[in-house]
Amino acid sequence: MDKLRVLVIGSGGREHTLAWKLSQSSKVDKIFCAPGNAGTALIGKNVPIGVEDIAALADFAEKEKIDLTIVGPEGPLVAGIVDLFNKKNLRVFGPSEKAAMIEGSKAFAKEIMVSAGVPTARYVVVTSMADAEKKLVGFEKAAVKADGLAAGKGVILCHSKKEIMDTVASMLEDKIFGEAGSRIVVEELLEGEETSVLAFCDGANVKLMVSSQDHKRIFDDDKGPNTGGMGAYSPAPVVNGLEKRILDEVMQPVVDEMKKRGIPYKGILYAGLMISGDKINVIEFNARFGDPETQAVLPRMESDLVDAIDACIDGTLDRIELKWKKDSACCVVIAAAGYPGNYSKGKEITGLNNAVAFDNVLVFHAGTLLKDGKIVTSGGRVLGVTGIGATIKEAIDNAYTGVSQIDFDGAQHRTDIGKRALDRL
Ligand code: AMP
Ligand code: GLY
Numbered sequence: 001m002d003k004l005r006v007l008v009i010g011s012g013g014r015e016h017t018l019a020w021k022l023s024q025s026s027k028v029d030k031i032f033c034a035p036g037n038a039g040t041a042l043i044g045k046n047v048p049i050g051v052e053d054i055a056a057l058a059d060f061a062e063k064e065k066i067d068l069t070i071v072g073p074e075g076p077l078v079a080g081i082v083d084l085f086n087k088k089n090l091r092v093f094g095p096s097e098k099a100a101m102i103e104g105s106k107a108f109a110k111e112i113m114v115s116a117g118v119p120t121a122r123y124v125v126v127t128s129m130a131d132a133e134k135k136l137v138g139f140e141k142a143a144v145k146a147d148g149l150a151a152g153k154g155v156i157l158c159h160s161k162k163e164i165m166d167t168v169a170s171m172l173e174d175k176i177f178g179e180a181g182s183r184i185v186v187e188e189l190l191e192g193e194e195t196s197v198l199a200f201c202d203g204a205n206v207k208l209m210v211s212s213q214d215h216k217r218i219f220d221d222d223k224g225p226n227t228g229g230m231g232a233y234s235p236a237p238v239v240n241g242l243e244k245r246i247l248d249e250v251m252q253p254v255v256d257e258m259k260k261r262g263i264p265y266k267g268i269l270y271a272g273l274m275i276s277g278d279k280i281n282v283i284e285f286n287a288r289f290g291d292p293e294t295q296a297v298l299p300r301m302e303s304d305l306v307d308a309i310d311a312c313i314d315g316t317l318d319r320i321e322l323k324w325k326k327d328s329a330c331c332v333v334i335a336a337a338g339y340p341g342n343y344s345k346g347k348e349i350t351g352l353n354n355a356v357a358f359d360n361v362l363v364f365h366a367g368t369l370l371k372d373g374k375i376v377t378s379g380g381r382v383l384g385v386t387g388i389g390a391t392i393k394e395a396i397d398n399a400y401t402g403v404s405q406i407d408f409d410g411a412q413h414r415t416d417i418g419k420r421a422l423d424r425l
Helices: 013-023 054-063 074-078 081-087 106-116 129-135 161-172 243-260 293-300 305-314 352-356 392-405 419-424
Strands: 004-010 028-035 068-071 123-126 142-146 155-158 184-187 193-202 206-208 217-219 223-226 231-234 266-276 279-286 328-335 361-365 368-371 374-377 381-389
Touching: 004 013, 004 054, 013 028, 013 293, 013 305, 013 361, 013 381, 028 054, 054 081, 068 081, 068 305, 074 081, 106 123, 106 184, 106 243, 106 279, 123 129, 129 161, 129 184, 142 161, 155 161, 161 184, 193 243, 193 293, 193 305, 206 243, 231 293, 231 392, 243 266, 243 279, 266 305, 293 328, 293 361, 293 381, 328 392, 352 361, 352 392, 361 392, 381 392, 392 419
Parallel strands: 004 028, 004 068
Antiparallel strands: 123 184, 142 155, 142 184, 193 206, 193 266, 217 223, 231 328, 266 279, 328 381, 361 381, 368 374
């Protein structure tokens, strides 16, 4: 069989990690990344097409005879990139537009969970202030969520009835999240420890990946505003022993329910879980790989990623076995000063070669750009440094050894990535 020409869509740390993992496959010949970053340019060829320009991406895939396209972010999935590629007989990995609504609409996700009997917080959907007055009786604390995609920012945690009503008004009337907030999910607050479990799905079968835990807040001790994710480690000890239940009580029921509704789920299903003792609740689903979870999870995957993806597309996931390494992994994100607010770009990054010279240190680029022969910053989250180790402690130490080599003006990172895992030992 001819070797594959693969296109990865996206430009973050997740996409660099996907390209890195693909580059180890004996089945892959050439890797393209649209639009990519300075890291993906080291592995393959960057293509200057934005992730939302799905027509141009399809034209590129056709013209360049791409054998397989892997979609990183949610935007193009919810916009129907998979349907478009399929219509053109282009092989693509990810859920259809309808199936991606599990991330694209929180109300839809909740409805699926309730139908499938998947444990999740009690909720109501409101679309007007009068609706809110009626339905929010009894809610004293709540997560108020814009129904649609709001770049990961559409959730506000409220601790009084007044705060809930004010937040609902800011979404419905002041449109702080635009159209995404014209329908709102209000749900009870859950307590416990958050974790991410991702799974490969082929429309009927599900195979879990190893667990991970993200760190959403910008500062140590989970202080400050939410970000896209400041670091992740794998495995997450909070999940220990719960894997089979997560498969049987969360993932498989959702995939079964989607199939029953005629919208089979093919792609990565990401469950954001709240775990408290032996209680498992779903906070959200994403229709894609997590970022930075991928930077901690894929380095632990021993199997060929192309085999797993092929099995998902072909509906043969039950016929393969996924192998994972025993090692632990920890990814520390280095971000630009000011992130997640305004930040400047174009700062020269030094020490990258020193960092990758260490065994057990991997550097995944996110917001980076090659400019006049230098690698400079071009985004909020700039790099993810992943340490690998026989224990989570070693993985954390290796990650921070890598981080200590790297510098740019205003670089910031958390110093406590993985602390929860250490505390549990
Ligand atoms: P989401 O966009 O749904 O992931 O929500 C963003 C963050 O809000 C989550 O990572 C949680 O930390 C928090 N969150 C969302 N829903 C709840 C809930 N029902 N209870 C407690 N925290 C929540
Ligand atoms: N790390 C959170 C996400 O990918 O949505």
